[in-house]
Amino acid sequence: MTRDGFAQIVGRSPVMLALQEEIQRVSLSDAKILITGESGVGKELVALSVHSKSARSARPFITVNCAGLPETLLESELFGHVKGSFTGAYRDKPGMLEKADEGSIFLDEIGEMSLRMQGMLLRFLETGELQRVGADRVGRRIDVRMIAATNRLLPDMVAQGVFREDLYYRINVINIHVPPLRDRRDDIPLLVDHFFENIGRTNGSRPRITPEAYVALSEYPWPGNVRELANVIERMLVSGCGPEIGADDVPIEIRTQRSISLRPKRERRRTVADDLLKRMMTNHESFWTTVYPLYMQREITRGHLRELVSKGLEEAKGNYKIVTKLFNMDPGDYKRFLNFLRKHECQLPFREYR
Numbered sequence: 001m002t003r004d005g006f007a008q009i010v011g012r013s014p015v016m017l018a019l020q021e022e023i024q025r026v027s028l029s030d031a032k033i034l035i036t037g038e039s040g041v042g043k044e045l046v047a048l049s050v051h052s053k054s055a056r057s058a059r060p061f062i063t064v065n066c067a068g069l070p071e072t073l074l075e076s077e078l079f080g081h082v083k084g085s086f087t088g089a090y091r092d093k094p095g096m097l098e099k100a101d102e103g104s105i106f107l108d109e110i111g112e113m114s115l116r117m118q119g120m121l122l123r124f125l126e127t128g129e130l131q132r133v134g135a136d137r138v139g140r141r142i143d144v145r146m147i148a149a150t151n152r153l154l155p156d157m158v159a160q161g162v163f164r165e166d167l168y169y170r171i172n173v174i175n176i177h178v179p180p181l182r183d184r185r186d187d188i189p190l191l192v193d194h195f196f197e198n199i200g201r202t203n204g205s206r207p208r209i210t211p212e213a214y215v216a217l218s219e220y221p222w223p224g225n226v227r228e229l230a231n232v233i234e235r236m237l238v239s240g241c242g243p244e245i246g247a248d249d250v251p252i253e254i255r256t257q258r259s260i261s262l263r264p265k266r267e268r269r270r271t272v273a274d275d276l277l278k279r280m281m282t283n284h285e286s287f288w289t290t291v292y293p294l295y296m297q298r299e300i301t302r303g304h305l306r307e308l309v310s311k312g313l314e315e316a317k318g319n320y321k322i323v324t325k326l327f328n329m330d331p332g333d334y335k336r337f338l339n340f341l342r343k344h345e346c347q348l349p350f351r352e353y354r
Contacts, residue, residue, distance in 0.1 A: 019046070019178065026174050027053035032125075034110075034171050035149040037178035040227030043149040044108060046178055051104040056145055059103030062096045067112035074117060079124075081133035097130060097142055104145040110171065111152035111163060122167045146171060181222040181229065185354075188218045189321045191226060193331075195233040207237075211281065211326040212247040219317055220254045272300060273307035280327050281315075287327035287337070295344075306346045310353075318353035 026033060027050050035043045044063065051061045069077055080095030097105060113121070124130065128141040148171045157163035181187065192214065196206065222228055232251060239249075247255065276294075279285045291308065294300045309323070316322035324334050341347035 019176070020049070022176060023049050024053060026050060026176070029174075030054075030056075030145055031173040032146045032171050033148070033174045033176060034154075035147065035176045035178065036154075037149075037151065038180045038225055039151045040225035041178040041180055042226050043151075043178055044106060046176060047104075047106040047147045047149065050147060050176075051106075051145075054104070054145070056103050060100050061104050061106065062100040063106045063108060064096050065108045066117075067109035071114045071117055074113070075120065076133050078117075079120070079130060079132055082135050092132070095130070095132065097124065097144055100144045101142050102144070104147055107146065107148045109150055109152075110148040111150040111154055111157060115162070115164065118164045118167050122164060122170060125167075125170050181225045185218055185317065185319055186321060188222075188229070189214055189319070189325065191229055192217055192233065195230050196237070199230070199234050199237055207242060208244045210244060210246045211322065211328070213245050213250055214322050214325050215316060216247045216250045216255060218319055218322055271307065272304045273311055276300075276304075276308050277311050284328055287324075287329055288333075291327075292340075302344060302346060305344065306348065309341065309346055309348055313348060313350060313353040316353075318350040320350060 023046060033047070033050060035046050037043055047063075048061060051057060064074075064077060066074060076093070076095065078095050078097055080093050080098055083091050107121075124142075125146065128143065129138045130140065130142050131138045154163055154168050154172070158165045158168050181191075192209065196209065217229075217232075224231075232254070235251065236245060236249060242249075276291055279290050280287060291300070291305070295302075295305055312323040312326055313320070315326055320338065321334060324331075324337055327337075329337060338347060
């Protein structure tokens with residue numbers, strides 16, 4: 001996801017909006033930040049957002065993946081090296097810390113650092129002094145903001161003796177926790193739309209997504225979080241599902257998970273709400289042309305409307321945004337729909353359906 005994409009999701013997501021308020025607050029200081037959360041939740045985008053809102057925004061933002069390099073290469077990558085310090089060192093090379101001077105450095109997966117590298121990083125954080133690999137003396141002082149991230153439980157690693165306690169307290173001045181996607185399901189339709197728009201633009205296709213497909217995608221727990229969701233959307237677009245993507249076009253592993261989680265329903269007689277729901281979900285009629293006139297003309301009661309909303313929430317697993325898609329409303333009708341329900345005392349607690 002791009003920085004602009006992150007901003008779009010934040011602007012409409014209650015959970016991420018609260019996170020953005022925290023980002024705004026911590027950006028005003030120059031304190032070190034530790035971002036925690038599962039793999040794939042978007043920790044680097046949070047770090048980038050902190051940097052872009054800080055006084056250092058015009059200076060470099062440098063990213064280093066601590067899990068992607070062996071110890072010797074990570075040392076050279078961070079601190080730089082001088083010519084002849086090891087085989088292949090044909091010239092002096094500045095490290096990422098030096099390149100990030102007056103800006104920010106993002107150390108991703110800091111929990112994967114060896115104890116030796118942790119000690120070197122701690123010394124730099126305490127003194128600000130940089131010494132390249134192979135240099136016989138300390139170089140100049142560097143002014144850089146440290147933002148670290150991990151998907152591991154550092155306090156447990158400290159207790160096990162594999163992560164330095166002094167380094168943990170040094171980097172954990174401010175902690176920002178990014179919730180997993182399963183704990184912010186309201187974001188899933190927003191992310192689906194975002195990825196279909198951006199990946200589809202790249203691939204030259206933008207099929208319509210049916211409400212049933214939205215429901216199937218929203219019910220999946222997404223253990224790989226936002227990264228897994230983006231990969232699934234790309235796979236669906238590349239596979240060429242046609243002008244419309246329905247529930248049957250959703251990958252089998254996601255549909256299987258959904259069928260397991262669905263609760264069996266008892267047979268019962270059909271109601272007015274059942275018929276209205278069928279008209280919207282099967283015939284693709286809109287709530288505003290099918291249900292709204294009947295209610296305003298008193299041909300259906302408040303009880304019918306509340307039952308219909310209840311059925312929609314049950315289908316959408318408590319997600320009102322998906323209810324608007326099931327009821328075939330335009331994307332901009334979300335607030336209008338909620339205001340209508342509040343006015344007529346038909347807005348039901350969504351948490352009861354999750």
